[in-house]
Amino acid sequence: xxxxxxxxxxxxxxxxxxxxxxxxxxxxxxxxxxxxxxxxxxxxxxxxxxxxxxxxxxxxxxxxxxxxxxxxxxxxxxxxxxxxxxxxxxxxxxxxxxxxxxxxxxxxxxxxxxxxxxxxxxxxxxxxxxxxxxxxxxxxxxxxxxxxxxxxxxxxxxxxxxxxxxxxxxxxxxxxxxxxxxxxxxxxxxxxxxxxxxxxxxxxxxxxxxxxxxxxxxxxxxxxxxxxxxxxxxxxxxxxxxxxxxxxxxxxxxxxxxxxxxxxxxxxxxxxx
Numbered sequence: 001x002x003x004x005x006x007x008x009x010x011x012x013x014x015x016x017x018x019x020x021x022x023x024x025x026x027x028x029x030x031x032x033x034x035x036x037x038x039x040x041x042x043x044x045x046x047x048x049x050x051x052x053x054x055x056x057x058x059x060x061x062x063x064x065x066x067x068x069x070x071x072x073x074x075x076x077x078x079x080x081x082x083x084x085x086x087x088x089x090x091x092x093x094x095x096x097x098x099x100x101x102x103x104x105x106x107x108x109x110x111x112x113x114x115x116x117x118x119x120x121x122x123x124x125x126x127x128x129x130x131x132x133x134x135x136x137x138x139x140x141x142x143x144x145x146x147x148x149x150x151x152x153x154x155x156x157x158x159x160x161x162x163x164x165x166x167x168x169x170x171x172x173x174x175x176x177x178x179x180x181x182x183x184x185x186x187x188x189x190x191x192x193x194x195x196x197x198x199x200x201x202x203x204x205x206x207x208x209x210x211x212x213x214x215x216x217x218x219x220x221x222x223x224x225x226x227x228x229x230x231x232x233x234x235x236x237x238x239x240x241x242x243x244x245x246x247x248x249x250x251x252x253x254x255x256x257x258x259x260x261x262x263x264x265x266x267x268x269x270x271x272x273x
Contacts, residue, residue, distance in 0.1 A: 173226050178198065
């Protein structure tokens with residue numbers, strides 16, 4: 001189901017750059033015009049139910065590409081963002097490219113047929129090791145040719161650590177339909193990044209408080225910034241505010257929000273600036 005789309009000045013220029021993000025809950029994309037240095041188009045599709053497999057996700061993406069004529073245009077560059085929890089961060093000092101499977105085995109169950117790759121995140125001196133959806137990458141290669149891809153945690157970290165924040169430890173929580181990404185920074189240094197699935201508001205606050213406890217964060221003094229699919233009227237926000245008083249929304253300065261009926265903290269991985 002298509003739920004949002006907006007265009008500022010989408011033209012026929014082949015210089016436009018396409019960024020795509022997807023998970024088992026939905027698919028979204030934006031188009032950037034390098035000539036005017038602005039995002040000029042955004043569209044989001046939400047699936048009625050969370051899909052169970054990458055194969056089901058591929059079928060949904062194929063349907064979207066057939067129906068959405070914008071995705072049938074030519075682009076100078078394509079960036080694909082895989083959103084899943086099949087990843088782990090490894091500091092450079094412990095990282096060896098020949099040991100990728102070993103790093104993941106401590107957190108998730110891997111199969112012998114899994115393709116494992118990594119993103120180098122220079123800003124934090126670490127590598128994000130993960131399993132991309134290879135079937136979807138293959139489809140995009142057939143459709144676009146060469147393209148760049150990365151994990152959503154990589155994209156989120158790259159945006160968060162560049163922010164000029166207070167020297168105190170700060171928590172960032174990116175919210176999706178059934179998962180959250182929790183990042184904790186101090187003086188623009190990343191202390192933690194992890195993702196969790198949740199089924200209820202109680203699950204939601206449990207993971208936030210669990211991370212706070214593990215890092216010995218004082219919830220009365222902690223500053224927490226939300227991004228993604230959360231609003232002040234949602235149950236998950238209300239329960240978070242019960243335990244943490246200093247809650248804010250991390251808003252984007254992206255000009256495209258003037259043409260979108262969306263709050264500025266949503267879709268931060270694609271639209272955050």
